[in-house]
Every structure is written in C-alpha cells, then in structure tokens.
Amino acid sequence: MTKRQTWLALMCAVLFQQPALSHADEVKVGLLGQFSGPYSWWGKEYQRGVDLFLDQSKGKVGNDTLTVVSRDEGGVNPQRTRQLAQELVVRDHVQYLFGTAFTPNALAVADVANQTKTPFLIGNSGTSSVTSKSPYFIRMGFTQWTVSVPLVQYAVSHGAKSAAIVVADYAPGQDAIDAYSDTLKKLGGTVAAQVRVPLGTTDFSSYLQRVSDAKPQAVLLFMPVGPMSAGFIKAFKDRGLDKSGITLLATTETMESDLPAIGDSALGLQTALHYSPYLTTPENQAFVAAYKAKYGKDAIPSIASVAAYDAMHVVAEMVKATHGQKDGDKAMATAKGLAWTSPRGPVSIDPKTREIVQNVYIRQVEKIDGVLGNKPIATYKAVMEPWYQAHPTTVQ
Structure with missing residues (x-):
C-alpha cells in the first residue's frame, strides 16, 4: 500500500x-x-x-x-x-x-x-x-468526442471532405484529434494536417501558416475556453484564411463569455456544443x-x-x-x-x-438583439458518449 x-x-x-x-x-x-x-x-x-x-x-x-x-x-x-x-x-x-x-x-x-x-x-x-x-x-x-463527432458529421454533410485539425496540446486536445480524424476518415474524408499548439500560446502565425500550406477545405479546432480561443479565431480572420475558402469549425471556442473579446471576427462561425443560452425551449x-x-x-x-x-x-x-x-x-x-x-x-x-446523454447543437454566431451569441441551427439528438461506444471494455 x-x-x-x-x-x-x-x-x-x-x-x-x-x-x-x-x-x-x-x-x-x-x-x-x-x-x-x-x-x-x-x-x-x-x-x-x-x-x-x-x-x-x-x-x-x-x-x-x-x-x-x-x-x-x-x-x-x-x-x-x-x-x-x-x-x-x-x-x-x-x-x-x-x-x-x-x-x-x-x-x-x-x-x-x-x-x-x-x-x-x-x-x-x-x-x-x-x-x-x-x-x-x-x-x-x-466530452470532446461527444461534440466533435457531430461537428464532423455536419461538416462532411455540407461538403467539407478535407480538414486540418488544430488543437491545444494537452489531454482533451488528443481526444479532439482522435475524434475528428476517426470520424472524418469513416465518412470518407481526409486529414490534411494535424497541428498541436502549446498551452498559453499567443502568437498563432506559424501554426496558421501550416494550415494555409495544407490547403484544407476546413479547420476543425479545439482550444480551451478563454484567451487561446479568442486569439486563434481573431488571427484566423486577420490572416484571411476564411477568404481563401477555408471554413473554421469549432466547439466551445465561441462561448458567450469570450465573444466580446473576439468581436465581429466570430460572426458566422459554426460550432457544435450541448448548450446555447439561445435555445427556445x-x-x-x-x-x-x-x-x-x-x-x-x-x-x-x-x-x-x-x-x-x-x-x-x-x-x-x-x-x-x-x-x-x-x-x-x-x-x-x-x-x-x-x-x-x-x-x-x-x-x-x-x-x-x-456519462450524460444529451442533444448536441450546431450553433452559428450571430448578432441577437445587438449582442453576439450562438444561435442553434441544427440538432443531433440524444448523443451517447462516442468514445465509450467504441471502447466498451474500459467502463469501470
């Protein structure tokens, strides 16, 4: 002992x-x-x-x-x-x-x-x-798997077959890589690049250059709530990657608490998450x-x-x-x-x-009553935690 x-x-x-x-x-x-x-x-x-x-x-x-x-x-x-x-x-x-x-x-x-x-x-x-x-x-x-799988399903259903995966480099980031890449491959897509960003990063220029060089149709993003999320989204827009035809897709990165810091750079960004304060239920x-x-x-x-x-x-x-x-x-x-x-x-x-079984919503950042918010535009109902579905023997 x-x-x-x-x-x-x-x-x-x-x-x-x-x-x-x-x-x-x-x-x-x-x-x-x-x-x-x-x-x-x-x-x-x-x-x-x-x-x-x-x-x-x-x-x-x-x-x-x-x-x-x-x-x-x-x-x-x-x-x-x-x-x-x-x-x-x-x-x-x-x-x-x-x-x-x-x-x-x-x-x-x-x-x-x-x-x-x-x-x-x-x-x-x-x-x-x-x-x-x-x-x-x-x-x-x-879990990151719970929201990542529906996000990739949504992206592929809207024509994105090639994606660069960009994650913060810690345990949930590895889950994001696994969930994004596994789901994308199962749906016939390809991973154009995997980019790991150290926690605490403030300058994203070198990582965005790798994304640009890979020429994906989409970027699948995972960053912790807070400064890294806001910094990456603003840098992505400032670099003009959206204008070059690359769609940015994410999960928690446009939390209402972060949207004032991100500003209008977040407009139109689509994310997958299990809650939005703008649900109309x-x-x-x-x-x-x-x-x-x-x-x-x-x-x-x-x-x-x-x-x-x-x-x-x-x-x-x-x-x-x-x-x-x-x-x-x-x-x-x-x-x-x-x-x-x-x-x-x-x-x-x-x-x-x-694990909690719950809906996952595809949300889009819009101005709602003059304030930036995540408006639900699609629903994946009663999502069971996908990682456990693939690894049933790990349950204690």
Whole structure:
C-alpha cells in the first residue's frame, strides 16, 4: 500500500468512526472550482448555477437542507484538488462532490471517491476515459468526442471532405484529434494536417501558416475556453484564411463569455456544443429568465452554470433516495438511468458509463438583439458518449 493509500485509509477510518459535525437533516455538497486566477470564470459560473438551484428549491430536499461548501482549486493543481476533496469529505463531512474544470484535477479525486464511496459529479473534463477511473464518477458536462463527432458529421454533410485539425496540446486536445480524424476518415474524408499548439500560446502565425500550406477545405479546432480561443479565431480572420475558402469549425471556442473579446471576427462561425443560452425551449427560456433576474439583465448562462444546475438536480434525487443519509452505492444506483428535462434539452445518465446523454447543437454566431451569441441551427439528438461506444471494455 502506498503512503497516499495508507493516509486515505486512516482518514476513511476517522470518517466512518466519528459522528458528523453538521446539524441534523443537513446534507453537504462540496464544490471544487477555479475561483481565482485566469480560469476563475469556471468557479463563478459553477457557483451561480448552484445558487440558482438552491434559490428555486429553497435549499430543501424534503426535510433535508442542502448546504454547499466551496473550495478554490487554484489552477491546474491535482495535488491541491486531491487534498481539498479529502478535507471536504473527512473534515467537512460532505456527502457529494461536484466541480473541477480540468482533467488532471478530476482524476485526482478518484482515490477519495473510491475509498469513501463519495459520488463525484464532474462539471468539466473533456477527456472521455475519466469516468472509467471511478464507479463514483458521473459526468455533468461533455466530452470532446461527444461534440466533435457531430461537428464532423455536419461538416462532411455540407461538403467539407478535407480538414486540418488544430488543437491545444494537452489531454482533451488528443481526444479532439482522435475524434475528428476517426470520424472524418469513416465518412470518407481526409486529414490534411494535424497541428498541436502549446498551452498559453499567443502568437498563432506559424501554426496558421501550416494550415494555409495544407490547403484544407476546413479547420476543425479545439482550444480551451478563454484567451487561446479568442486569439486563434481573431488571427484566423486577420490572416484571411476564411477568404481563401477555408471554413473554421469549432466547439466551445465561441462561448458567450469570450465573444466580446473576439468581436465581429466570430460572426458566422459554426460550432457544435450541448448548450446555447439561445435555445427556445420553455425550460431554457425559464432558466435564462431566472438567471438574469438573479445576476443581472446582461448576465448570460453558460455550459458551466448549466452543469452545476443539473448536478444539483441529480444530487437532490440522490438525497431523496437515501433519505439524506450517506450511502454512496445507493446514491449511484439512483443516478444511473435518471432522466429529466434540463435547460439544455432532454438528458439522462447512461447507466453503463455514467456519462450524460444529451442533444448536441450546431450553433452559428450571430448578432441577437445587438449582442453576439450562438444561435442553434441544427440538432443531433440524444448523443451517447462516442468514445465509450467504441471502447466498451474500459467502463469501470
């Protein structure tokens, strides 16, 4: 047994021998998020989604009161995330965990979830294999495969048979390469070039030159939300690659939070994603209205706030099933196969993979009431996580 496993075992013994410090009928949820630094947008949006759910439910599930304890991961820091998860479960006696914005941080929670049987609802991690690391993991966001496959299907159906793949060089970027290239080849297309861009890049000129030299019909892009997304899209337009006949297609890169920085360079850009605040369903319109009422008329919900809002819905169902008691196995059994109508559309939890089954929307950046936004123009319904469909033996 490693030192870390020994420490965890001792902490688990403390956890299960000591009485809970929370008052009777209180169920605690631990929120792990980025509340400081360049990716603090994630933490803010998670908190907003959680708080909106608590407002609407009055913080109650039957006779139980939901309390959320938030902690700052402080960047891509697996060691810190693991420590925070341990403290939340052992010291703060949370029954459920939610959050993280990066794959390494999500993976760091596996030991804690496994040894304490604590359900962990992952807010964001695009790497498909993550949920195979613990039977107590549930993904509330999306994988890069989930949105990449429909994007390629859409591109090919609209005449793009040759594409350059441009990704940020980290784990979800490799998933994007695999998903884009595998799907493109299956549909009879060709990969003109694969371009990996180091994280933190601000000058994209050499990478765009490689794209230009490859002469593809399209570019399939993956960049993390934030400066790299905005920088690449603006550089692509400034270099005139769109005018040379190359179509840029992406996924999360035109988040409403990034569109002001990108500006009109984003107009017309088409992306594939599982949510848009401009969905016209009654559930989403009610969600957007409530979000604006709470956070201001210019506030716009996002994939992060929707993930948090839906995660709290799942937690509430698990609390009902366990009558507020800590029972990770019963809670997970309740979540498997759970179906409801989310602001993002009809969703369910795949009982085999614990991945969320959801619509993927093709969105186009337009000016909507004078503001840049992603308007849905096509729908791929009830998309099951494609990587697990191709790798069924990896499910834990």
